[in-house]
Amino acid sequence: MSYKISTILATMTAALMLAACSAVTVHQPSPGIVPCTPPSSFDLKLNASVRYYAYISTLSASEIVTEYNAASQNFSKTGSNADRIKLAILLSLPNTPFHSTTAAIALLKSLPEKPSASSHDLDDFALLLGALLAKQQQTDETLADLAKALAAEKAHARSLQDKIDAIKSFEIHQTHRDQP
Numbered sequence: 001m002s003y004k005i006s007t008i009l010a011t012m013t014a015a016l017m018l019a020a021c022s023a024v025t026v027h028q029p030s031p032g033i034v035p036c037t038p039p040s041s042f043d044l045k046l047n048a049s050v051r052y053y054a055y056i057s058t059l060s061a062s063e064i065v066t067e068y069n070a071a072s073q074n075f076s077k078t079g080s081n082a083d084r085i086k087l088a089i090l091l092s093l094p095n096t097p098f099h100s101t102t103a104a105i106a107l108l109k110s111l112p113e114k115p116s117a118s119s120h121d122l123d124d125f126a127l128l129l130g131a132l133l134a135k136q137q138q139t140d141e142t143l144a145d146l147a148k149a150l151a152a153e154k155a156h157a158r159s160l161q162d163k164i165d166a167i168k169s170f171e172i173h174q175t176h177r178d179q180p
Contacts (some may be wrong), residue, residue, distance in 0.1 A: 046125050053089055068098050081122050102139040
């Protein structure tokens with residue numbers, strides 16, 4: 001009996017769902033709506049910088065070295081802020097032979113005081129990237145200091161353990177000395 005009721009309920013549920021789907025209307029955009037304005041050139045250049053980072057993160061190690069060499073040459077030729085930021089991004093990549101957070105920060109801090117009209121829109125991005133890299137460098141230095149302190153504490157603990165072992169050995173030797 002319950003099998004029949006559950007079959008009937010399942011059939012009725014499916015029929016109700018199909019009826020509900022046919023009642024849904026698809027809304028079309030209104031012809032009177034004004035489309036969004038395209039992003040400014042700042043957004044496009046900033047977007048290009050972010051896309052560049054995404055692009056280099058997909059490269060192999062040898063391709064990244066090739067990209068670094070090309071970016072370094074381009075920056076030495078043009079000195080443009082866009083090339084400066086590309087080079088700073090490449091220098092900030094970890095686990096690369098040319099990794100140098102310090103050099104990346106120096107590049108970003110040495111942006112021209114009066115940028116050209118074509119490069120001033122990247123200054124805010126360079127400031128943000130520089131601040132993030134400075135914080136990363138500070139964190140790396142703190143981590144290195146903590147690693148040194150840990151190594152010193154491990155050496156101290158090892159020294160104390162050696163002293164404890166020597167005292168135990170001495171006590172054992174003293175107690176067994178009196179026995180025949």
